[in-house]
Amino acid sequence: MKRIFLISLSTLGFAFLGIEANAQSWPAKPIRAIVGFPAGGIVDVLTRAVCDQLSPRLRQPIIVENRTGAGGNIATAFVAKSDPDGHTLLAHSAAHTIAPSLQPNLSYDPARDFSAVVPLGVTPNVLVVSPVRGFKTVRDLVAAAKAKPGLLTFASAGVGSGTHLSAERFRVSAGIELIHVPFRGTPEMITEVMAGRIDFFVGPVGIVLPQVQGGQLLALAVNSPKRAAALPNVPTMSEAGLENAEYPNWFGIFLPARTSRDIVNRLHDETLNALREPTVESRIATLGIDPLVMSPADFDEYVCQSRDRHERHPGEGRRHQAKLRLESIGQNLR
Numbered sequence: 001m002k003r004i005f006l007i008s009l010s011t012l013g014f015a016f017l018g019i020e021a022n023a024q025s026w027p028a029k030p031i032r033a034i035v036g037f038p039a040g041g042i043v044d045v046l047t048r049a050v051c052d053q054l055s056p057r058l059r060q061p062i063i064v065e066n067r068t069g070a071g072g073n074i075a076t077a078f079v080a081k082s083d084p085d086g087h088t089l090l091a092h093s094a095a096h097t098i099a100p101s102l103q104p105n106l107s108y109d110p111a112r113d114f115s116a117v118v119p120l121g122v123t124p125n126v127l128v129v130s131p132v133r134g135f136k137t138v139r140d141l142v143a144a145a146k147a148k149p150g151l152l153t154f155a156s157a158g159v160g161s162g163t164h165l166s167a168e169r170f171r172v173s174a175g176i177e178l179i180h181v182p183f184r185g186t187p188e189m190i191t192e193v194m195a196g197r198i199d200f201f202v203g204p205v206g207i208v209l210p211q212v213q214g215g216q217l218l219a220l221a222v223n224s225p226k227r228a229a230a231l232p233n234v235p236t237m238s239e240a241g242l243e244n245a246e247y248p249n250w251f252g253i254f255l256p257a258r259t260s261r262d263i264v265n266r267l268h269d270e271t272l273n274a275l276r277e278p279t280v281e282s283r284i285a286t287l288g289i290d291p292l293v294m295s296p297a298d299f300d301e302y303v304c305q306s307r308d309r310h311e312r313h314p315g316e317g318r319r320h321q322a323k324l325r326l327e328s329i330g331q332n333l334r
Helices: 002-025 042-058 070-080 095-102 138-147 162-174 186-194 205-214 261-275 278-286 296-312 318-332
Strands: 031-035 062-066 088-093 114-123 125-129 153-156 179-182 200-204 218-222 249-256
Touching: 031 042, 031 070, 042 062, 042 088, 042 114, 042 205, 042 249, 042 261, 042 278, 070 088, 070 095, 070 249, 088 095, 088 114, 095 162, 095 296, 114 261, 114 296, 125 138, 125 162, 125 205, 138 162, 138 218, 153 162, 153 186, 162 179, 162 200, 186 200, 186 205, 200 205, 205 218, 249 261, 261 278, 261 296
Parallel strands: 031 062, 031 088, 153 179, 153 200
Antiparallel strands: 088 249, 114 249, 125 200, 125 218
């Protein structure tokens, strides 16, 4: 019995040594950064900017892969099942925490199956329309929607995406009925809204700023507590007369839940250093993203609280599931 006990201790010791060695030697091969949204969207652009500076710090290539569909859920499920060795990470947005309230049969849990590593920042979203539609203010848009219930359309980057939930929060606050038209990414919906074929969408400031500045899009309101620095003349939703319409969008990096804390902590520290690089700071500024600094533990707690809050929110919760599942089917047929 004593011999067996000693062997067990020895085996356990080798296991701990193996974990420590893996953590110390990480990364031992190229890293895959999985993004659930198409190239050109804000999550993709932000991830590539950070990874360009993170790669030389980790002395390994970081390959950004776009696994699109289902509002980021396809990419998230893929990373949840990946080896927890630190070589596959997920770059996501606030949509990460809304998924359970929209799709109760998910194969993963955003809090239980992931280690939150580091937030990359937070940005307000802005409601934009084409000038040809004739809407000058939020009140104009709301009045038109009430005059023709269920006829006005809004675009999003997919069911459950930040652009979708931002528009839903606006819809619930305004008390109007709209038609949701999901796309596979931001570039397509910008084109459709500029052409006037879709009435509006609510998207990240930085993604539509060139079109707003060029006059192809008209910004009606931002959904943050204060005005966006990049659009100082655009009112907040509250200033435009709508309460409880705020939905700022955050971005962050995640690893599978069983990843070594040493790896989580190192990736957190190196990502913070990458975010402080002048080129990254400049790029983030052009995207209208503000810093959001948290430790991995604090970010984990933030994710848990966000998930629980969304499940309780009447405008985003389970009473919309049947409608959202139908929309998801429509998206998959596009």
